[in-house]
Amino acid sequence: MPHARIRLSSLADKIVSAEEAAAHIQDGMIVGMSGFTRAGEAKAVPMALAARAKVAHAAGQPLKITLITGASLGNDLDKQMAEAHLLSRRIPFQSDPALRKAINAGEVMFVDQHLSETVEHLRTNQLGPVDVAVIEAVGITAQGGIIPTTSVGNSATFAILAKKVIVEINLTQPMELEGLHDIYIPTRRPFREPIPVVAPESRVGLPFIPIPAEKIAAIVITQKLDSASNVLPPDEETAAIASHLMEFLKHEVKIGRLTNRLQPLQAGIGTIANAVMHGFIESPFSDLTMYSEVLQDSTFDLFDAGKLNFASGSSITLSKAKHDHVMPRIAEYKSRLILRPQEISNHPEIIRRLGLIGINTALEFDIFGNVNSTHVGGTNMMNGIGGSGDFARNAYLSVFVTKSIAKGGALSSVVPMVSHVDHTEHDVDILVTEQGLADLRELAPRERARVIIDNCVHPLYRDALDDYFARGCARGGHTPHIIEEALSWHVKARETGSMLPEQELRIA
Numbered sequence: 001m002p003h004a005r006i007r008l009s010s011l012a013d014k015i016v017s018a019e020e021a022a023a024h025i026q027d028g029m030i031v032g033m034s035g036f037t038r039a040g041e042a043k044a045v046p047m048a049l050a051a052r053a054k055v056a057h058a059a060g061q062p063l064k065i066t067l068i069t070g071a072s073l074g075n076d077l078d079k080q081m082a083e084a085h086l087l088s089r090r091i092p093f094q095s096d097p098a099l100r101k102a103i104n105a106g107e108v109m110f111v112d113q114h115l116s117e118t119v120e121h122l123r124t125n126q127l128g129p130v131d132v133a134v135i136e137a138v139g140i141t142a143q144g145g146i147i148p149t150t151s152v153g154n155s156a157t158f159a160i161l162a163k164k165v166i167v168e169i170n171l172t173q174p175m176e177l178e179g180l181h182d183i184y185i186p187t188r189r190p191f192r193e194p195i196p197v198v199a200p201e202s203r204v205g206l207p208f209i210p211i212p213a214e215k216i217a218a219i220v221i222t223q224k225l226d227s228a229s230n231v232l233p234p235d236e237e238t239a240a241i242a243s244h245l246m247e248f249l250k251h252e253v254k255i256g257r258l259t260n261r262l263q264p265l266q267a268g269i270g271t272i273a274n275a276v277m278h279g280f281i282e283s284p285f286s287d288l289t290m291y292s293e294v295l296q297d298s299t300f301d302l303f304d305a306g307k308l309n310f311a312s313g314s315s316i317t318l319s320k321a322k323h324d325h326v327m328p329r330i331a332e333y334k335s336r337l338i339l340r341p342q343e344i345s346n347h348p349e350i351i352r353r354l355g356l357i358g359i360n361t362a363l364e365f366d367i368f369g370n371v372n373s374t375h376v377g378g379t380n381m382m383n384g385i386g387g388s389g390d391f392a393r394n395a396y397l398s399v400f401v402t403k404s405i406a407k408g409g410a411l412s413s414v415v416p417m418v419s420h421v422d423h424t425e426h427d428v429d430i431l432v433t434e435q436g437l438a439d440l441r442e443l444a445p446r447e448r449a450r451v452i453i454d455n456c457v458h459p460l461y462r463d464a465l466d467d468y469f470a471r472g473c474a475r476g477g478h479t480p481h482i483i484e485e486a487l488s489w490h491v492k493a494r495e496t497g498s499m500l501p502e503q504e505l506r507i508a
Helices: 009-014 018-022 044-058 077-083 097-104 118-123 155-161 236-254 271-278 297-304 320-336 348-354 388-394 445-456 459-475 488-496 502-507
Strands: 030-033 065-068 087-091 132-137 164-170 216-222 265-267 288-291 308-313 337-339 357-361 364-366 397-401 430-433 436-439
Touching (some): 009 216, 018 044, 077 087, 077 097, 087 097, 118 155, 132 155, 236 436, 271 397, 297 308, 308 320, 320 337, 348 388, 430 445, 445 459
Parallel strands (some): 030 065, 030 132, 065 087, 164 216, 288 308, 357 397, 397 430
């Protein structure tokens, strides 16, 4: 029975329909919703709100909100809200094509933000206040505390700071998730005390979100699953990327910089990062730990292979097959898992303290090591920076991975100058493509360029980058560029659909 999950009996009369709950949200409000990389998002209330907005828009009545989440939402919620013209502003990350189209058209103002920063801005009134928080839960404690589901994200701070809280009790989420979460909220600056996380397995908070029960304005009972992740299995190129990284790490162990336990691992979301993590299964490394944002299929594959001892994250995002394997057995994994608020999973203090090996994905990088992870052609937003900046700046080793070419070879992922900079050369240690690995540590710009061109560039583009770099060096400069040509590859791609040099076009 639904009431069994609501242990505070006085809240029973708060159970309403999704439409009734959504009526608490009005035009112009700032709304915080649970959800982090397609996991643990509130589902029924956003759908009801989008349906209402669609009707309001058709009637010429205003209904727009600023939506803040942890990261991307599942169940096509961003799509439904974007197509209903509900969103005026969206923070801090998204991955939906329909919303992306609205962002790039200028209809939705998207604030691309480091995932560790959003709630800091809320707490200091740079953003907010939050009018309504909508949080998915497996249940409510006898004191009114909210027990999250498969993500924590920014849910805790949304609920703590919001004027009203709507709770969605999702009956498809197993009650065995209770006890998995570690809700710790940092004290206020400038008198903040050190965050007492000293290992991935450190438990420093509560297993629920503590709020006064009277803030709960409505409870909705739902039965909708999280969306499955859309990661693809490893292929020849991603296997090669993983192999290059494993060889590098084995060398680091051989010369005494690391042990076979390595350092705690962090991996970004997506097919390439997930595939690279799979490379650890056949590696000599063991007794591994993770301190990451998203726990993907590879996390549980590493558990099952006996390689991984413990994993800390902010969400669990799985393919359908892996979900069907893991969730019925979540009680078996629970002693080796923690889900934290994303400001803790991504906190610079902890990342630097633990000395993480951060593995994130680039859209493109240039010959001096600057990385673009957000913009296509320098102007069109893809998904957002997410947490990659939190980790890149503070990790012991900051690794970025990508395939060397895209669109069947029409585009090079290594270019003279990136069209947009998310991670400067100062924050990037290691670059890996299927062609090879470039170790950029302690190298000057000219040395970096040589290592990147020799090791990471696809043969279709290597001669052209060699020529560009040689001519740049002839002009001089600490970071030698030919400024009038630096973005010419992107201009050509925009005009012709290809970056290929003329001779390669003739061959193709």
